[in-house]
Amino acid sequence: MTGAPPLDRLACLAGRSWHVRDLPGGLTNTNFHVTDDAGLDVVVRWSQGDASLLGIDRDAEAFNTGAAAAAGVGAEVVEYRPDLSMLVISFLTGRALEDADFDDAGVLARAAEATRRLHGGPRFRGDFDMFARQAAYLATVRERGYALPPTYDDHADAWDDVRRALAVRQGPTVPCNNDLLAANFIDDGEACHLIDYEYSGNNDPYFELGNTATECNLTPEQVEAYTEAYVGSPTRADLARVRLQMLCSEYGWSLWGFIQAAASPIDYDFHGWGTDRFEKAVATFRGPDLPRLLEEVAGGFEARR
Template sequence: MADLPLDRLAVLAGRSFTVTDLPGGLTNVNVRVQSTDEVDPPLDLVVRCSGNDPGLLDIDRDAEHRNTAAAAEAGVGAPVLEYREDLHMLAIGFLPGHALVDADFSDTDVLTRAATAVRALHEGPRFVNDFDMFARQAGYLATIKERGYRLPSSYDAYAEDWTEVQLALAAQPRPTVPCNNDLLAANFIDDGTKVWLIDYEYSGNNDACFELGNTANECQFSAELTEAWTEAYFGDPTPADRARVRLQALCSAYGWSLWGFIQSATSDLDFDFWSWGLERFERAAATFEDPSFDRLLGEVVDG
């Protein structure tokens, strides 16, 4: 933290401030900065400090900045105060509240507030880029194989099933909306009245059902909670809506598992990325092999 050149940010120029590490973040260092001088107004912001080489994970920092600003315009994201591409820093306003944990979603009020926030994001300004998990999965898999990174021996056994999922979702395509695409529990900030959404590192216009399925996957929702989550978002979901969310949860698990395997081979962080990726792969494999898999494909195609 001491090595961060925070004083080079214009918003902090000439100000005295304290810096506090924020937990979480597997590709960034996040710190809270609060002014300690008598200048009005006081400052309370978060600075996201990213690594210098996001290429392996296909991260577009410029798109992250612009989409973060769009999310703020939609009323669910923190305001952008400064973006310094040269310093790999993005300064945003601090959002009071607490980051959710998986268990919080079992509270109906929290689930409803979270779904309201996601709908607001999806109804807001379009993002500057698109996100396609099938393209990203192909890119990540190519990187792993070209570089000889470790991969579960059975990963490719589901290649044909993966293609079936892609074809089923494409049979009844839906308009894309601005999506965060990485809404794990910690990226929901709940102030007790409203939920805010943070971290637009992987954001892009996408199928709304991927957003819902990704959260169901990352937060390990039960089948019942996935149903409740889908209902909180859609109100009166169709069988195709429900099936699409479940298939997109599979897409999240199968695709993002590769992110973990790349990080396992390349990251210097003291974190077990291999187990992180393996857990998601095993979750995806269980869905591929579940007797309901063919039914889900059919319900999505029938739309």
């Protein structure tokens, strides 16, 4: 998608003298902050690229964005225009987090509380399962001949071991964002809000924790602290589940990067992004902790740390 966004076709901007500025970030969207002198204050998310390659359902994204707002953790939906590839949401006051912000125990606690509120909110439209997503992404890569690390399939057996172990004590799914990198937390100093529901769906809450942990480059100590802030008093099985879901995030989302590297119109090093996730996954696949994590998560150890 090229050219200027057709903002003048949005009903919420009709008859207004509005001002627009670009917002940074967004690897599948271009985002604009639009205001006027009468109090309008919204963000327009303009989708770019082929959403079907990435498994994005824009209708579900809009619905789930509204559900997150109902949970008190997301921005309100102002207008949804699938014909324009646009979603308009209210502007959230605050600061988008960066990885280093999680060094602050207060930030970490607010992020965990926001995640817990989302998970306790209304059910989302659609489900998300990284094992199904990884299989679909891998099929896309192969069918289209996209570049893939030559050792990617070396870990297929271990990946299946992880899938089986996580299935042993799978609890109920909850509404999850599934893409909570640091920039998707908006912190106003008192509470965090969560944005960007492209990959949202009902899922294992521990995937959310693991995905955040790896996307935000949390240290092992921070992973434990974040899990404790969310769970309260995590067991060894809880911590093992987060660690294994970190691996799932890394191995599965790495394919997202390789697909984007071949197909996205956005000028960004998607291949490097995917390689970084893949190398993280390889370190766990080949590391000494994987057998213990598989045993602990499947065995459901209840011993406290």
